[in-house]
Amino acid sequence: MIGKLVLTLGGCAAAMARHVIYIRRSLHSGDFSVHPCVKEALSSGRPVVALESTIITHGMPYPQNLRMAREVEEIVQTNGSVPATIGVLNGRIHVGLQDEELEILATSKNVMKVSRRDLPYVLSQGLSGGTTVAGTMMVAHKARIPVFVTGGIGGVHRGGENTLDVSADLTELGRTPVAVVSAGVKSILDIGRTLEYLETQGVCVATFGESREFPAFFSHRSGFQAPFRVQNEDAAAQLIATQPPNGCDFSFSARSLALQLGSGVLIAVPCPQDQAASGQLIEEAIQLASREAREKGITGKELTPFLLQRVNEFSSGESLKSNIALIKNNARVGSRIAAALTQIQRGRCGRDGSPRHENASVATSPVVIGGINVDIIAKARDATMLDGGQTNPSTVRQSFGGVGRNLADGLSRLGKAPFFISVMGKDEHSESVLRYCSHMDMSGVLRLKGHNTATYCAVITGSGDLALGLGDMDVHQQITEQYVSGFKERLRLAPLVCIDGNVPVSTIQYICQIARDQHLAVCYEPTDVDKASKPFLSDSWRALACISPNLRELRAINRTLGHPVPADLPSKLEDVVEAAVTLACPLLKELHCVVVTLGQHGVVVCGRNMGGSISLHPATFNKNAADGLCAAHYPAIPVPAEEIVNVSGAGDSLMAGLIAGLLAGEATDDCIRMGLLSASLSLRSHEPVSPQINGASINAARLKAQSWPVAKRWKLP
Structure with missing residues (x-):
């Protein structure tokens, strides 16, 4: 029939x-x-x-x-x-x-x-x-x-x-x-x-x-x-x-x-x-x-x-x-x-859709996974702020931030075209974010109806210090393992993966598992003290190549791992640098390098000694192919307090410049200097990542023309 x-x-x-x-x-x-x-x-x-x-x-x-x-x-x-x-x-x-x-x-x-x-x-x-x-x-x-x-x-x-x-x-x-x-x-x-x-x-x-x-x-x-x-x-x-x-x-x-x-x-x-x-x-x-x-x-x-x-x-x-x-x-x-x-x-297939031959190399982009925020930045006119409910004269601006977004922004401006994975609400804020980030690859950003795009409010003193931060970040929990797994092939082929602390623990563990299985270079940006320890709640962190905490975040990580930590952090430069090195050393048994951002004091880089220099490049991420451990302190480029407009993206700009240099195969000193120069530009900008960061402002000629303080180096036991 x-x-x-x-x-x-x-x-x-x-x-x-x-x-x-x-x-x-x-x-x-x-x-x-x-x-x-x-x-x-x-x-x-x-x-x-x-x-x-x-x-x-x-x-x-x-x-x-x-x-x-x-x-x-x-x-x-x-x-x-x-x-x-x-x-x-x-x-x-x-x-x-x-x-x-x-x-x-x-x-x-x-x-x-x-x-x-x-x-x-x-x-x-x-x-x-x-x-x-x-x-x-x-x-x-x-x-x-x-x-x-x-x-x-x-x-x-x-x-x-x-x-x-x-x-x-x-x-x-x-x-x-x-x-x-x-x-x-x-x-x-x-x-x-x-x-x-x-x-x-x-x-x-x-x-x-x-x-x-x-x-x-x-x-x-x-x-x-x-x-x-x-x-x-x-x-x-x-x-x-x-x-x-x-x-x-x-x-x-x-x-x-x-x-x-x-x-x-x-x-x-x-x-x-x-x-x-x-x-x-x-x-x-x-x-x-x-x-x-x-x-x-x-x-x-x-x-x-x-x-x-x-x-x-x-x-x-x-x-x-x-x-x-x-x-x-x-x-x-x-x-x-x-x-x-x-x-x-x-x-x-290759990225262009042509058949891939077994020995063909595939040009790939770095991947950044992390948060997007709409930032409300309020900077007081006076160094000392009034409390008790009083109104402080200030300037208030809206900008677009988030650690992951800032990293992807900086890398995009420096020509590294990262693939950015994140989640926003499907609301009026997300439309503004997409317009602002039109120079970035936002195709990996998910928009969810019924969720709010993350919002962050920063209150900054007249001297440029962060006095208070308030955030609505719940949507970041939607950067799930299931969503990120849809980009597994991009992750597998990426020369470097950056992930920030806004991402849920399960997703971080998933990325670390891929890193372990596929020998990926993964850099973790802790974001803040409360989120710093996410990878360190299990053995996942051993698959990381690099972390970039500040001193407070580094102390929190060591505390999570059961290592002794100081009750109070120092303020004197020599003591700050010594504390950074001391807290970084236990982690270098597994990590390739630790980049400790110190704000106005610059940056301390701790890692493996490769031919007299600290190795940063992903191709050298081999724990056993090094001649001991070493550290170096690079002072920050001085920026007068009256010229500091926004501190929210300086650390992210530093890491974007450093990673851009790393991906370009630059020497370690030049990578750090690219980061420091990027950070100094962003401190002077109303935007978290300065629009002035580009290939023309951050290049070899500019680096050579800059007067750089001598970096202090020493070997570690």
Whole structure:
């Protein structure tokens, strides 16, 4: 009977071919719009996940549909991929929707279900609609998005052997090389005949997890076995991944493409057990809804929305709860599959998309992982501030900081083009941050709706000292291991990774594990006393190459490790330097070097003696290839107190200059001087990182022209 269905549907080939011609033209014209974030991710080879929109327009009532759409996009982001919800608005196909566009689709009453066959009409008439699984697959493939997440696919309707009611989703899977991650087939359908039809179409079907039993959408058990099983995200990515016949272009396809089959892959993910609905309850609701549909003569594309609505009503809302739970679970799994797939493909291709040969070197950028803040800087006019609730005359300015952002800013200005990973809220502050940071690569920065962009308020005395700092930094906890793992290949290939103390402990431990496994050079910036010890709460810190604390942070680190520390820190220069060296020595048993920032006293560098100089370069990060330990104190470039405008980014600017010199292969002395010069410029700037920091102001000629105090050096026991 299934064979008869295939023969009957085959007669539509000529008409479908005409549709394809129109669609292909439209995807390269003004009818096709790609969201800038999606476009950037695709061009840079970051993982992207396609999402359908009929689940918004026809699958759920408002406001659950809008809330679900937003939450699913956020889940995709937090698990390492870029969401691209596909829909049609006013006759234009959109790959990636703005939040207000999601709301339009969620609240509109007169929108169409848009499958492949409907696209020519909808586009030509300037209509709007939600794309079905088939429509979304087709658009995703044209946009070079390899992974598509949905709730459940369509299939053969119950009684389809008589009605020939078969979803276009199945034929699309048979001819479009996209991996579809779903909770199987909607329970309102004939699951057995659907699996048979997929076999006829040559579609590779695999369950995800421990069982081969094909899920029944709302519940785990359908009574049917899938042909194959993949245990985890990596196995699913391996199933999907292939080397395109004509070389790499970050366009992925099913392995069947390598055999010129051109079919898709269906990954069936069971609904979470604790949120699955009762199979018996759902089946009874389906029977009631199906009988009602027959009595009312409802068929065609109106049938599925009707059945889903009535099943939800007959199940007292249980089916909707399970539907929302399973789409969220699919989004989480699908995003991780897309991230794993990207890592596989990047291993085969260079950054420009060309095939990578085994011995080819790959030009890479440093990676910075850390916080972004909107800074409110209040500087008092007088050196002594009045307390007790009194108002101090001052100047108040807004700027943009955060330790990670400052490091990435400084490195960007010095031509090192770092890849920056961070998280902001999706609010008015984040829009300002993006405008301000337009000179930086911000494609690794996640924006989360419902969260506040981090804000920091600094109160500075007239003499330039920080008197008080207040911060709303909760969003930094969203720089999760799952999100960062989406950039694993960038981390693996980076010449240097910098991570700041705003990042959660679990993420720091994850980075340290990668550093241990891949022999990465990782520099840790402690940020402040309370966060300084994060890597040192376990053995993770032993994988670090370098840390850059101030004296208070260095004392806190030693205290965490159980080493003796002074109760009070000295203020006299000679004693400050001695304390820095004493506290750094125990850490050098594992770390390559310790850079202790001392504010107005300059910087102390402690590390391994390599040919009479302290080694800083990542290529020399070898604990055993050194001639003992040594230390050097470099005095700061004097800046008059009346010229100090902002101290919040001086230490970060110092490290940015130092790291830029390190990456350029400069000698240690020149690296430190680049950092000190950068710090002096930022002290005079209203911005945390001075806009005057650039290749012209920080170069070899400028370094030679500067009058530098003699650095004091000595060997350590």
